[in-house]
Amino acid sequence: MLIRPSIFTDELDRGYFGRLMRMNGVANTADMEWLIEAWAGMSNEPPSKHLNLQHLSSIANVGSCEFIGSHTTIPFYEGISSLRGWELSQRHAFSAIGYTAFSHLDWGFACKQPFLCKSCVESDMHLYGQSYWRRSHQVPGLLWCPEHKSSLSWPDDIHWFNRSPAEAIDVATSYDSETVRDALSNSHIVRYVELAFKLLERKSPFDAESVSNTLRAEATKQRFFMWGGRFSINHMLHDAEWRFGRKWLDRVMPLYTNRKKRIDFWCSRYVGTFSVEQRQASFLMECLVASTLLYESVEEALTQLGRYNPSPAREERQTPFLLNKDELLQTYILTRGNYRRIEENYRGRSTRSRIWSGLCELGLPHLVEGRGKSSLRALMAFYLEGLSVADSAEVGGMDQEEMESLLRQCSFLLRNVLKEIDGNRDNAQAEH
Template identity: 30%
Template sequence: MLIRPLPYPDELDVGYAGYVMRLNGMRSMKDLDSLMREWAGCPDKSWREVSRLELISKVANLPVVDFVLRHTTLPLRRSITSYQADLPHGSDRNKEIWWSTAMREARTGAYFCESCAREDLDFHGRSYWRRSHQVPGVLSCAKHGGPLSYCRDSVAFQQAPSHWIGNCEMVDAAWATEVEANNTIARYLTICDGLMDCNQPFAVDHVRAVLFHKGSSLGLQISGRKIKAPLLSDMVIEQCGRQWLALVLPDLAAKADKVALTKVDGVFYMKTSASTAFAYILACAVLFESAEVALNALAGPLPTNENGRQRKRIDIDPDALMVEYVGQGGNYAKVAKRLGITFASVAYRLSSMGLPNMIETEGKSTQKALLAYLDEGCTLQQSAERGGVSQSELLDALRVMAAKQMKVLPNLRNVRPKGSPRSSPLMPDEAKRVWVASDFPAEVVMDGI
């Protein structure tokens, strides 16, 4: 037997799961998973075959798509994407999302309004976690106007918010008031609300074209070439402030002035997602005069002649190309796909910079071969065998590098094959202590690091 309460409006998925866990006498989410599988008649199914999302949706008596749209932050986190943008949020045509990212938190920590929690106890008999309080950058309650309280560990969602009153931290009230009065941040939050209500994401190709047109009309730097115009990233910092940005995009908060940050400035020209959806949302908040205009622009047709303009080859600045080379593990094909230019163009530019093509497949690694030869002193044959490549392939890579000093290779040792990791947003108290990047020497400030 399983007790099945109905979730409240705006109740967060993991908070609802925590309530179901407590109501049924379970001591952990693992125990709840086992109970739900027994109840659903699939005790032996793996979590990939039957995900927690699918089970908790069934407990709530909702189709998965409806549960995702009403109770998860996925519609916001996936609001602008280059991956399967034609699929509605929670679609069963991609069940991988069900078990991988659908119930992931949108930001670090667990946030709640103490006034809401007390009112919930009086009205409902229990307090619950609100999805709207978990949006990155939200510091105060829209209903009561007071600063939010928060717990540092997301395990807090397993208990009711009222359980943590007096045993949590609170956002600085003066800072929350200051943020609430910021017009750009207000537009950002309103755009987030609008995107949370969308059934389907917007494709990066479409959003990029819309932003490209708007950025061009404002005279901003809209390509990866040498910087000759104001940067979008600098505008975002100026209008939102570094401390608040540390809650949303910490890499942007740490960026030096007049230094391009691909994760933000790349929204104008990157073929695949330059960063998380929040980079695009911040761009919209800065570029458009109102949230309504921004949302209408995203939902509307492409600007006139934008398709033709976007097909033109973009001449990428060497510094931007270097950043992508490192970020993509030195693989020419991945860099070309990331920047939306031809493989031949990337190969010509990178090889002329002394950067070889790093092939990383099962049993074959150009990087391992080069490191064995150059760092460990192995013979050419030993190095080729170490990397699973032929001696001629290794020689080709060495010839490319011969004209340049080897500056990039050490940075690739810890790069993941699928790209560089994203920094986690900071907690409010951490953001209040955020450093100012311009206080550091320029040589220690790197794009995206």
């Protein structure tokens, strides 16, 4: 006989499974799975048919759609998905009206560490005489209890889900109060948390391709460098570390533990590159962090992510605009080598990647002036005045390593190009 307790509001599926174990006097998960299989009349079925969310929802006397939508973290972790309907995964399926689950329960959706709020545990013990693991405490990057605004705590092992949170209080580690205060005062972290909870409440996922296209377009509009293909936050990491702080970002986008290599990412908003250790994160986490950076409010982010923005079908794509090298060369001269002004000249006719690639093929580097640096003055000193690399770097406010890197990007065309730029400047001064 199986004791079937009612499920609490916001109780996590994995925590409910552990509570079933305790109430039925079962010591390990394998025995509990066998007991559930026997209760469901599936003890003679092949293993692929064993324990699933539908069984747990039946035990809790809750519909499958409601169970997955209210008691699992699936709506969050699969909130941006490239698959639809029955093909979404082997664990569950989304639809416009809700969720249905017929196959394996994958505990991988549970956090690697079970989080709890001590105030919630005390309240549960007072109201119910027992405590339970809450789903709303398991969102990655959440440091505080949404209800009490107090620090979350966690024991060191995921197997604590099999035991009561009340038992874990004495051995749990807590975030220090200063860290939690800093997070609560950080508008970007708060906005990320709000966006994460909105995902938990959704009844269907955002389309991954559409979200990727939307974020890439918005990031490009805000002067972040973006490659084609699927959206990646790599070239926004400098802003992410600045806005969120390194310690918080390490929790949702940890560094690769098995790699020591540092990666240089080109940053359009700043001069040069930004060096960071390579980070690992799911596409979902990249999208959530990026959305918080790109949009001013949760409502704006949800509106933009919800607009269907598919990639054009291959047969519908227009023939790409072919850059005329002579025209590109003249534009480079007129804009004094400023890539961004060149982009404006070709707006609507070509893409950033094609323009930058064309300029790189011609050996014409991005000439930057500002913040005490001028790659244009440095190159003129080297090519037109015959100064040494070190002296030219000093003229341009650069160090020698930066100057050498700049020279490696230059072709034989640049000397004549610089002469024309210098001539245009002299003519403009003469006219005034």
